[in-house]
């Protein structure tokens with residue numbers, strides 16, 4: 166039987182965050198078992214804020230985020246200074262990292278190397294080298310296998326900086342690739358490639374609000390949507406993929422959803 170992504174839908178962001186917390190903590194435990202660390206890739210957009218809601222909540226029976234054992238990479242990043250308004254690093258720092266109480270530990274975070282701002286190929290290569298260093302401790306790894314990738318879904322069906330119909334969707338060698346013609350500004354960015362995204366142990370999309378309605382029904386219900394970047398992640402990741410949405414985003418979507426993990 167074909168395996169499919171999981172679709173979860175919640176009343177509001179608060180209940181979504183509760184479930185996302187449970188899910189992330191399960192992924193964290195699996196990561197600790199695999200390599201005594203939790204290696205996670207995160208996107209920009211609204212994700213960091215929702216993640217903060219999920220992770221900095223009070224302790225409960227599901228445990229808590231042990232940030233000292235987290236290693237955080239960026240699923241994609243814009244080629245801008247780290248204190249620039251467009252920086253995903255700045256977004257994550259402002260929304261989550263700076264709010265983590267000392268008692269929860271500090272994660273290792275891998276920002277881009279801004280000395281390569283004018284050469285995004287070099288920037289991507291350097292980022293790939295950082296991944297290699299982190300993941301290739303033992304043998305030569307073919308691909309970095311993240312414990313979890315936390316992704317957003319753009320209104321056009323893009324994810325990371327993988328845009329519809331872009332040649333980067335066919336990249337099969339590089340782990341990290343540059344893009345200089347992003348249809349959404351800023352134009353210059355780096356991104357994890359599709360094989361790295363679909364190679365993750367778990368892959369989660371967080372997509373909320375009525376503005377996502379049209380694109381989610383396209384991705385989840387139509388043939389055409391399967392070739393969009395998010396659709397390709399669904400296809401490649403199958404049951405490893407989970408969508409965390411709210412009712413507003415999935416109203417009218419036929420793909421069967423559940424309200425809890």
Ligand SMILES: O=C(O)[C@H](O)[C@@H](O)[C@H](O)[C@H](O)COP(=O)(O)O
Pocket residue numbers: 208209210211212241316317318319320323324325326349371372373
């Ligand atoms: O680099 C970008 O263009 C954005 O970061 C983008 O990829 C974002 O993650 C999605 O558009 C989802 O955004 P929301 O989570 O805000 O809906």
